[in-house]
Amino acid sequence: SQQGEEDPQALSIQEGENATMNCSYKTSINNLQWYRQNSGRGLVHLILIRSNEREKHSGRLRVTLDTSKKSSSLLITASRAADTASYFCATEGDFGNEKLTFGTGTRLTIIP
Amino acid sequence: DAMVIQNPRYQVTQFGKPVTLSCSQTLNHNVMYWYQQKSSQAPKLLFHYYDKDFNNEADTPDNFQSRRPNTSFCFLDIRSPGLGDAAMYLCATSRWGGETQYFGPGTRLLVL
Numbered sequence: 001s002q003q004g005e006e007d008p009q010a011l012s013i014q015e016g017e018n019a020t021m022n023c024s025y026k027t028s029i030n031n032l033q034w035y036r037q038n039s040g041r042g043l044v045h046l047i048l049i050r051s052n053e054r055e056k057h058s059g060r061l062r063v064t065l066d067t068s069k070k071s072s073s074l075l076i077t078a079s080r081a082a083d084t085a086s087y088f089c090a091t092e093g094d095f096g097n098e099k100l101t102f103g104t105g106t107r108l109t110i111i112p
Numbered sequence: 113d114a115m116v117i118q119n120p121r122y123q124v125t126q127f128g129k130p131v132t133l134s135c136s137q138t139l140n141h142n143v144m145y146w147y148q149q150k151s152s153q154a155p156k157l158l159f160h161y162y163d164k165d166f167n168n169e170a171d172t173p174d175n176f177q178s179r180r181p182n183t184s185f186c187f188l189d190i191r192s193p194g195l196g197d198a199a200m201y202l203c204a205t206s207r208w209g210g211e212t213q214y215f216g217p218g219t220r221l222l223v224l
Contacts, residue, residue, distance in 0.1 A: 098209025
């Protein structure tokens with residue numbers, strides 16, 4: 001399976017703290033994406049980082065990519081209760097087959 | 113606002129009774145995807161259309177079929193639902209394959 005692994009599976013932190021989630025994948029990629037999913041809802045795209053990029057920022061989000069280690073991390077700074085959700089990484093393989101492979105997800109809980 | 117719409121949001125069917133889930137998009141995207149997501153798991157790709165070209169995943173059961181009559185609409189047909197098919201079904205679109213995907217809110221299917 002090409003499915004990525006996310007670590008940790010679940011994370012609980014106090015509001016205001018930073019949250020870091022990690023994603024590892026198995027094959028060479030064109031890009032890696034992070035999505036958020038609130039309970040019972042669809043996924044929402046957060047950020048896309050291409051294989052030739054090492055770091056990307058969007059608001060309170062910071063994503064890093066290390067293609068040599070086949071890993072990525074998502075950092076959420078100054079967490080808020082509204083950040084409580086599941087977070088998935090997804091990769092597009094460099095064989096260009098039009099689809100994403102999703103990781104197993106990290107369930108993040110922010111404690112007010 | 114441009115969006116991905118799924119109807120119905122909740123669907124109850126009986127064991128073995130055919131059911132159709134629908135998805136529409138106003139984004140004019142080329143690619144449409146259907147995912148199955150079970151509780152606390154990653155979305156699992158069932159199939160996708162690149163324009164009119166249908167792409168089935170190797171492990172998608174024959175019980176699942178799809179139709180895309182035009183750019184805007186895509187349907188998921190489950191010919192004989194089993195108890196194991198109870199899940200959230202997510203539709204997503206992307207302008208090009210492998211790029212950012214835009215998800216609908218999902219249809220939660222319950223099989224009695």
